Amino acid sequence: MSEQKQLLIIDDDPDFAEGIKSILVKAKYKVDMAHNPKDGWAALEKNKYDLLLLDVMMGRGAEGIMIARKLGKDAKFRELPVLIITSIREQMAFLFPGGAVHPNFVDVDELIEKPVEPKLLLDKVSALIKSSEAKKKK
Amino acid sequence: MTKKTFAYFPGCSLEKMAESYHLSTVEIARVMGMELKELEDWNCCGATAYFHVDELLAHTLCARNLAMAEKEGLDLVAPCSGCYKNMHACNAHLKKDHDLADHINFALEEDNLRYDGKIKVHHLIEVFSEDLKEVKAKATNPLTGLKVAPYYGCQILRPRKFEHENVEEPRYFEDLMTAIGATPVDFLLRLRCCGAALIITNRQAALSMVRNLLQNALDSGADVIATACPLCQVNLECYQDQVNAEFGTKYSVPVFYFTQLMGLSMGIPAKRLGIGTEFLSPPAAMLAACRKAAAV
Amino acid sequence: MATTVTFSQEIGNLLHAAGGTPVSACMQCGTCSGTCPVGDFMDVRPQRLIRMIDAGFKDKVMATRAFWYCASCYQCTVRCPRGIDIAELMYGLKRYTIWKNQYPEDLIGPAFSETFVKNIVRTGRSYEPVLATSYFFTLGLKEMLSEAQNATMLMLKGRLPVLPARIKRLENFKRMIKRIIPIGD
Numbered sequence: 001m002s003e004q005k006q007l008l009i010i011d012d013d014p015d016f017a018e019g020i021k022s023i024l025v026k027a028k029y030k031v032d033m034a035h036n037p038k039d040g041w042a043a044l045e046k047n048k049y050d051l052l053l054l055d056v057m058m059g060r061g062a063e064g065i066m067i068a069r070k071l072g073k074d075a076k077f078r079e080l081p082v083l084i085i086t087s088i089r090e091q092m093a094f095l096f097p098g099g100a101v102h103p104n105f106v107d108v109d110e111l112i113e114k115p116v117e118p119k120l121l122l123d124k125v126s127a128l129i130k131s132s133e134a135k136k137k138k
Numbered sequence: 139m140t141k142k143t144f145a146y147f148p149g150c151s152l153e154k155m156a157e158s159y160h161l162s163t164v165e166i167a168r169v170m171g172m173e174l175k176e177l178e179d180w181n182c183c184g185a186t187a188y189f190h191v192d193e194l195l196a197h198t199l200c201a202r203n204l205a206m207a208e209k210e211g212l213d214l215v216a217p218c219s220g221c222y223k224n225m226h227a228c229n230a231h232l233k234k235d236h237d238l239a240d241h242i243n244f245a246l247e248e249d250n251l252r253y254d255g256k257i258k259v260h261h262l263i264e265v266f267s268e269d270l271k272e273v274k275a276k277a278t279n280p281l282t283g284l285k286v287a288p289y290y291g292c293q294i295l296r297p298r299k300f301e302h303e304n305v306e307e308p309r310y311f312e313d314l315m316t317a318i319g320a321t322p323v324d325f326l327l328r329l330r331c332c333g334a335a336l337i338i339t340n341r342q343a344a345l346s347m348v349r350n351l352l353q354n355a356l357d358s359g360a361d362v363i364a365t366a367c368p369l370c371q372v373n374l375e376c377y378q379d380q381v382n383a384e385f386g387t388k389y390s391v392p393v394f395y396f397t398q399l400m401g402l403s404m405g406i407p408a409k410r411l412g413i414g415t416e417f418l419s420p421p422a423a424m425l426a427a428c429r430k431a432a433a434v
Numbered sequence: 435m436a437t438t439v440t441f442s443q444e445i446g447n448l449l450h451a452a453g454g455t456p457v458s459a460c461m462q463c464g465t466c467s468g469t470c471p472v473g474d475f476m477d478v479r480p481q482r483l484i485r486m487i488d489a490g491f492k493d494k495v496m497a498t499r500a501f502w503y504c505a506s507c508y509q510c511t512v513r514c515p516r517g518i519d520i521a522e523l524m525y526g527l528k529r530y531t532i533w534k535n536q537y538p539e540d541l542i543g544p545a546f547s548e549t550f551v552k553n554i555v556r557t558g559r560s561y562e563p564v565l566a567t568s569y570f571f572t573l574g575l576k577e578m579l580s581e582a583q584n585a586t587m588l589m590l591k592g593r594l595p596v597l598p599a600r601i602k603r604l605e606n607f608k609r610m611i612k613r614i615i616p617i618g619d
């Protein structure tokens with residue numbers, strides 16, 4: 001097996017982030033957490049990650065989308081795979097009906113909705129890392 | 139003197155509910171030699187207290203208006219304190235936070251707009267009180283003997299604490315009233331919030347806030363309250379019946395826009411200033427000025 | 435589940451862009467409560483609310499009505515000797531409880547925001563009569579009558595619009611909003 005993969009979670013809900021982290025740690029990933037977009041970006045700048053798990057509603061509104069867009073615009077980050085974990089539909093349901101829209105800002109990303117099933121989470125994480133590595137090799 | 143031109147953002151309230159504010163604004167701007175170009179296809183700025191529930195959305199709404207004014211190359215003027223506060227604050231945020239500006243501009247692309255932070259946002263009362271000499275010169279029908287309680291309210295001043303603006307002891311409203319020949323009274327609660335944002339969500343609180351303001355205006359000897367915001371005006375004037383019903387009081391305090399008072403002092407006929415659409419009729423000293431204006 | 439993040443830090447994260455001092459800097463001087471015009475009507479006044487946040491009483495804070503009664507007048511913010519932006523905090527808490535669906539059910543505030551926002555998103559402008567009438571049912575009979583009386587009075591004086599105003603480039607406008615709130619049809 002290759003070396004241990006390093007992941008970052010940016011999510012404002014400490015309990016939820018902690019829950020996801022423990023699932024991932026059990027599966028032998030190395031996991032960092034940030035609880036607001038500012039700290040999250042700082043972590044991205046500082047360390048090298050194999051995957052980002054990103055929440056949508058944080059701080060002032062859908063700031064997760066801001067981050068995804070910023071990553072997509074930056075050559076340094078464009079290839080970082082992103083798993084967007086959102087409950088935006090639930091959170092904003094009172095504003096709009098309809099499902100969450102997949103923003104597609106970076107090369108490899110996916111969207112899953114909270115609450116997240118552990119098995120599904122692990123499948124998606126490893127699939128995303130694999131497909132991004134495959135892309136890089138090309 | 140070069141003519142001052144501004145992009146004018148009337149705001150939803152001025153469309154109908156506060157039409158008299160709009161009419162009187164247009165009239166006095168003309169006399170003052172100021173051009174107010176209504177912003178084309180403006181949208182609501184989302185000023186109510188609840189819109190901040192999504193700040194990014196609130197910024198987007200304001201930024202669309204700012205971008206359209208910038209396209210015209212004009213600073214923006216808002217007569218509604220709520221709109222003013224929102225757009226002023228949005229402007230400050232966008233100028234300071236590049237990530238935010240970039241993201242909001244991404245949304246504005248959908249309407250072929252872009253904002254680069256080149257304009258300023260003013261409240262209507264600011265642009266008139268900047269030139270008191272000119273106001274005085276134009277006030278040929280001074281409102282002598284009219285005792286006015288100048289009501290600033292809250293959003294017009296706060297929260298701009300860090301912009302070396304005097305948010306606790308402003309005088310410009312008083313000075314403006316003096317310039318048109320009226321007598322500003324010492325209105326202790328002039329900066330106190332009227333609770334307009336709560337009228338539906340917490341009626342008890344809002345009505346009691348209105349009562350306090352009315353009582354304080356009377357105690358200070360005012361004939362009339364002058365406002366610079368449609369929300370303040372409606373809240374203070376139109377809810378007096380409800381206040382009276384709730385507290386067993388008998389308030390009947392007229393509430394007018396500062397622009398209506400300025401217009402009268404400039405000899406503009408009452409009707410053109412929207413005087414006559416209020417719930418509570420003007421006090422004697424104003425009626426006298428109305429008669430004189432009609433005679434001109 | 436136990437986490438290392440305190441509630442006061444959680445609030446700090448929520449307000450990461452606001453630029454005020456963290457609530458932990460509060461010295462409990464009481465200026466905010468004393469200056470708040472709505473204080474008498476709040477279940478918990480600002481000073482105590484901040485203390486509760488600092489003490490980590492998350493559930494209690496989230497269930498509080500105080501921030502829904504805040505009139506956003508910024509009096510507290512301007513006067514706080516420690517530079518805590520209390521008014522922004524109140525906004526933040528409104529937002530946070532909506533996201534987490536944790537506000538008391540009988541509150542009018544959240545429903546009011548909903549109508550207002552929906553209205554603007556639909557038309558680009560706010561339409562007062564729609565707003566007012568959709569609130570009649572939340573008021574008691576006495577208030578309802580007086581609200582109706584006010585609307586009639588405004589109507590008679592020609593001060594209520596008859597049709598909702600719409601902006602012209604509405605389709606662009608709606609797409610613009612979708613870039614900020616990524617939700618489909």
Ligand code: SF4
Pocket residue numbers: 149150151152181182183184185186218220221560
């Ligand atoms: S805040 Fe009020 S007055 Fe200003 S634009 Fe919006 S609805 Fe209109």
Ligand code: SF4
Pocket residue numbers: 219220290291292293294330331332333334335367368369370371373505507
């Ligand atoms: S005084 Fe009242 S209406 Fe005026 S800005 Fe403040 S809350 Fe709004």
Ligand code: SF4
Pocket residue numbers: 459460461462463464465466467480481484513514515516517518520
């Ligand atoms: S005014 Fe500021 S320091 Fe004083 S109690 Fe309120 S928040 Fe704390």
Ligand code: SF4
Pocket residue numbers: 466469470471472473480503504505506507508509510511520521524
């Ligand atoms: S902003 Fe809210 S909490 Fe602060 S003084 Fe005004 S009403 Fe009270």
